Amino acid sequence: MAVKIAEEWLATCGGCEVTILDIGDKILDLLPQLEFVHMPVLMDHKYFGQTGERETLEIPEAAVGIISGGIRSEENRKICEEMRKKCNTIVALGSCANFGGIPALANLSTLDELYQKVYRTSKSTEPHDTPHEGIPPLLDRVYSLSEVIKVDIGLPGCPTTPEIVADALTALLEGKPFSLPERSVCDDCPTKREKKAVAQVKRPLEQVQFTPGQKLEEVRCYMEQGYLCQGPATRSGCGGAEKTPRCIKAYMTCRGCFGPIRPGANPMVDMMGALSTIGLNPKDIEDRAATFNRFIGVTGRLRPKGGKP
Amino acid sequence: MENGFEPVIIAFCCNWCSYAGADLAGTSRLQYPPNVRIIRAMCSGMIHPNLVMDALTKGADGVLICGCHPGDCHYLEGNLKAESRAQAIELMLEDFGLEPERFRLEWISAAEGQKFARVMTEMVEAVKKVGPSPYRSA
Numbered sequence: 266m267a268v269k270i271a272e273e274w275l276a277t278c279g280g281c282e283v284t285i286l287d288i289g290d291k292i293l294d295l296l297p298q299l300e301f302v303h304m305p306v307l308m309d310h311k312y313f314g315q316t317g318e319r320e321t322l323e324i325p326e327a328a329v330g331i332i333s334g335g336i337r338s339e340e341n342r343k344i345c346e347e348m349r350k351k352c353n354t355i356v357a358l359g360s361c362a363n364f365g366g367i368p369a370l371a372n373l374s375t376l377d378e379l380y381q382k383v384y385r386t387s388k389s390t391e392p393h394d395t396p397h398e399g400i401p402p403l404l405d406r407v408y409s410l411s412e413v414i415k416v417d418i419g420l421p422g423c424p425t426t427p428e429i430v431a432d433a434l435t436a437l438l439e440g441k442p443f444s445l446p447e448r449s450v451c452d453d454c455p456t457k458r459e460k461k462a463v464a465q466v467k468r469p470l471e472q473v474q475f476t477p478g479q480k481l482e483e484v485r486c487y488m489e490q491g492y493l494c495q496g497p498a499t500r501s502g503c504g505g506a507e508k509t510p511r512c513i514k515a516y517m518t519c520r521g522c523f524g525p526i527r528p529g530a531n532p533m534v535d536m537m538g539a540l541s542t543i544g545l546n547p548k549d550i551e552d553r554a555a556t557f558n559r560f561i562g563v564t565g566r567l568r569p570k571g572g573k574p
Numbered sequence: 575m576e577n578g579f580e581p582v583i584i585a586f587c588c589n590w591c592s593y594a595g596a597d598l599a600g601t602s603r604l605q606y607p608p609n610v611r612i613i614r615a616m617c618s619g620m621i622h623p624n625l626v627m628d629a630l631t632k633g634a635d636g637v638l639i640c641g642c643h644p645g646d647c648h649y650l651e652g653n654l655k656a657e658s659r660a661q662a663i664e665l666m667l668e669d670f671g672l673e674p675e676r677f678r679l680e681w682i683s684a685a686e687g688q689k690f691a692r693v694m695t696e697m698v699e700a701v702k703k704v705g706p707s708p709y710r711s712a
Contacts, residue, residue: 531627533669537662538623542655547662554669568671
């Protein structure tokens with residue numbers, strides 16, 4: 266019998282849904298065992314009945330509920346609470362669902378500042394009142410799913426990777442537990458490390474030093490070259506079976522989308538420690554809070570300037 | 575805040591200089607406030623910023639790192655590592671909404687029992703002035 270799946274997207278871009286398609290051939294083995302009963306990105310299924318006849322928000326019952334995106338508005342909150350009620354297992358898909366993701370960078374500003382910028386002071390905008398009729402109000406900040414409901418499986422990544430989505434779905438279908446290893450990106454990174462920086466902090470738009478075709482094992486660690494690489498404070502797993510992390514393989518620094526290695530770790534502190542240990546000047550980093558919490562701005566990691574804990 | 579607030583201060587002292595300095599302060603019977611909890615580490619260079627931020631966000635009102643004077647490090651340059659980490663810690667205090675008085679890096683040699691007692695007294699006074707850590711009640 267096919268397993269019923271409900272899928273929802275909240276405050277997110279939709280990239281993680283594309284990742285489900287990216288599973289490739291393996292999805293053909295999975296599909297006959299799955300039945301999608303609710304998936305706004307793919308099919309027409311309304312919350313208040315197809316013609317809007319119902320009074321209450323309703324999502325069909327399902328064994329597995331996949332939610333991507335963080336919680337930004339009152340609507341997001343209600344939908345994810347309804348998902349929790351109707352689904353046995355909740356899978357948080359992608360960094361937004363797990364740690365707020367890019368939308369959570371807005372946690373650096375208060376709601377008033379956001380409205381002021383977006384509807385009035387931004388250069389490309391004709392000043393206008395903040396719209397409030399017929400739209401769900403925003404919450405005071407962006408929340409991750411686990412701050413509001415219980416999450417059973419978290420699949421981080423921006424976007425998450427086809428391998429771990431396939432592995433998690435397969436594990437669920439077989440009734441086996443699924444978890445990601447507590448390893449850092451550096452643990453899986455093949456570049457050459459000598460624990461001493463050879464340059465000052467550089468801007469991300471400068472190019473990492475390598476010759477095309479050069480083996481990664483012969484390339485100097487990007488951080489030691491002066492590029493801010495989130496590797497030391499980021500969970501590994503994005504490389505799949507091959508292990509080499511995705512961005513590293515493309516000669517780019519890690520941006521930290523897989524989030525902290527352990528729940529409760531503070532990547533900004535880890536990163537500032539790592540930088541100063543190899544001899545880079547921590548004062549050279551512009552906007553360290555946003556840089557080192559790029560994908561993980563929930564649970565008080567990012568808050569408005571001068572805000573007390 | 576002056577109504578009997580007794581701050582909790584953690585002092586990470588290196589085994590070779592500062593801890594011996596604290597010992598000397600004790601054996602010389604120097605007086606300093608009892609708010610300081612000393613944690614002995616082999617070198618100030620092994621005090622990762624994580625430990626300091628964890629202490630400050632989980633109940634301590636102030637943290638001190640004490641190491642050997644530059645050039646005196648038992649491990650040659652552990653204290654220099656501590657110094658560059660201290661810069662990072664000072665920057666992060668602001669991000670965490672903490673006052674700069676809550677963290678201090680000091681070089682205290684094994685012969686400076688006087689200095690140890692003085693630094694501890696100063697630190698306790700400074701932290702008493704800024705009041706309890708905002709993370710204490712939360």
